[in-house]
Amino acid sequence: MTTSLPGTLSPGRRAEDLAAVAGAEVDVVVVGGGVTGAGVALDAASRGLSVVLLERTDLAAGTSRWSSKLVHGGLRYLAHGEIGLARESARERAVLMGSTAPHLVRKLPFLVPDEAGRDVTALAAAGGHLGDAVRLSVPGGRGSLPSTRRVGPDDVARLTPGVRPGRGGVVFWDGQLVDDARLVVAIARTAAAYGARILTGAAVTAVDGSDVHAIVDNSEAVTIRARVVVNAAGVWAQRLAPGIRLQPSRGSHLVVRGDRLGSPSAALTVPLPGSRSRYVFALPQADGLVYLGLTDEPVDGPVPDADPVPSDAEVQQLLDTVNQVLTEPLTRADLVGAYAGLRPLVLPASAGAGPGDATADLSRKHLLQWDGPVLTVVGGKLTTYRAMAEETVDAVVARLGRGALRSLTGRLPLMGAAPRAALDRVRAATRLVGRYGTEAPVVEALGPAAVVAGRLETVGELRFAARHEGARTVADLLDRRTRIGLVPADRARAVAVAEQVLAEEL
DSSP states (O other): OOOOOTTOBOHHHHHHHHHHHTTOEEEEEEEOOSHHHHHHHHHHHHTTOOEEEEESSOTTOSGGGSSOOEEOOOHHHHHTTOHHHHHHHHHHHHHIIIIIOTTTEEEEEEEEEGGGOHHHHHHHHHHHHHHHHHHHTSTTOTTTSOOOEEEOHHHHHHHOTTBOSSOOEEEEEEEEESOHHHHHHHHHHHHHHTTOEEEESEEEEEEETTEEEEEETTTEEEEEEEEEEEEOOGGGGGGTOTTOOEEEEEEEEEEEEGGGGTOOSSEEEEEOTTOSSOEEEEEEOTTSEEEEEOOOEEOOSOOOSSOOOOOHHHHHHHHHHHHTTBSSOOOGGGEEEEEEEEEEEEOOGGGOSSOOSOGGGSOOOEEEEEETTEEEEEEOOGGGHHHHHHHHHHHHHHHTTOTTOOOOGGGOOOTTOOOHHHHHTOOSOHHHHHHHGGGHHHHHHTOOOBSSTTSOOBHHHHHHHHHHBOOOSHHIIIIIISOGGGSHHHHHHHHHHHHHHHHHHO
16 A cells, blocks of 8 residues: 655656646646745745746756755855845855755865865855854754854864874864755655646757647646746756846766765865865765865857766866875875756846856846746745745735735745654654655655665665655666765666566556
8 A cells, every 4th residue: 555645746647737737727827846946836825826837857857866966055145245146045055044944954064174275275164254144044944053263183083084194174064965865855745735737858949928839748738727837946947037138057076985085074175276165075965975066167059958977177176176185195096976057147238248257256136037827937046045035925926916915935845854852752763854854654664675775775765766756767866865876877777666666666
C-alpha cells in the first residue's frame, strides 16, 4: 500500500492534474520549475490563487541544482556596497534556517587561513564583522550564527587539515544547504499541498494573449487560459520575453573526495588572485565529498538546453587558487566530478548595446517586468527566492485586483520542516532527517539497501522520489532527487538500480 502524504507528486496526482488543466482557466500559470518558479507557485497558491506550474524537464533541472549549495548572508554584496541586498540575503537566510527549512540548512564555518596572507585575513575579519552587524539587524538574525573570530594554528589544523600548518586564520559563519535540488522539490511539494498543479515534462511553446500553449511528454498539446503568466524560466527567460536583457554567467565547481583534503569540517576560503571580493571555496559535504568553486565567466550567444560544463581554464583556475595554501596540491587526477551552472544576470539599461565582460561586477538584484499578461521575474539568488516570489505575487494580485491577499511564506514551513528540537526526535537515520525532515521515517521504511556500494543513498530514497516527488526518469532520480550523478563513475553503477525502481513504481 502506498502511504498518502501531503503535497505528494505521485504518478496518480500527475494524471489528475493533467486531466484538470486541459482547457481550464486559472489565475496564474508559472513557467519554470526552478527555485524561483516553485517559490512563486507556493506564494500564489498559499494566498488562495489557482496555480499551474509548467516545467519542460524536471524540478531543479536548470540553474537551481548547480549552485554552491549555500544560504548566504551576502558578504560579497557588502564589498560592492549593496547593503540592501546584503540585508535581504541575511533576512532570508534567517527565515530558511529558523522557520521554513531548518531540516535542509546547517551552520557552516568558513576559514580564511593566514597562509593566504595576513592582509587577506584582515580584510576577511573586517568583512565578517560587518556581516555579523548586518545579521544582527534583521529579524531572526541574532543567535542564528556564531560571530566572526580569529583562530590559532590548532584550530586551522582541526577545521581544514589540508592547509599548510603553523599559522592561524579567521573564521566566519554562513548557512549551507544539504542540497539545492531538494530545496526546490520541498517548495514544489508544499505548493502542491496548497493546491498548485505541478506539471513537469510540459514545455511551453507560446503565450498567445491569455492562452498558454504547451506540449506534454513531447506529444500531447495542452492549452491553458491564464489571467497572468509568470515567466520564471531563468537563463531561458528571453524565449518568452525577448526584451529582457541578460548576460548569463557560468559558475563552475569541481568535486573531490573529502579525505584528499583531510576531511575538513569548515569551508576553506582562498581569495582569487588579484581580487578583494571573490573567493574560491572548498565546501565540505555531508556525504564526504568536497565541492571546489566558484568561477564567474561570461557566456555569450544563445543559451543551450544542455547542461553547461566547466572549461579547462576554469578547472585550472580553481585548482591553482586553492593550491596556494595546501600542503599537498590537488591535481586533475583528484577530480571525481565537475559541474557548472548559468546565472541569469540582468544587464542594466546603461550597459550599452553589447554584452558585458565583467559578470562578477553585475548586481545579483532581480528584475520584474510586465509584457502584456506576462510578468517576467529573473535574476536574484537562490537564498532570496522567497522574497523574489513574494514581490512577484504582490504584482500578480495587484493586476488581478486582489491586493488584499498577503504573503504567508515568511513563516510557512516547507514539506518535512519542523523546529530543531522536533527534528532531533524524529526516529530515523540522522542523514535522512537532514534531507527529508519529518518524512524521514517514511523514506527509511521503503528500503535501507545502498544504491551503490560505498555511498549512503538508499533504494528507499529512489522509491520515495518516484512515489511522492515527481521523479519519472533515471536522470530525475540520480541527478536531482539524489545527487549520485555528481560523481559520474558512481552514477554509471547506479543506473540499473534506478531503472528497476522506475519499472516497479511507475
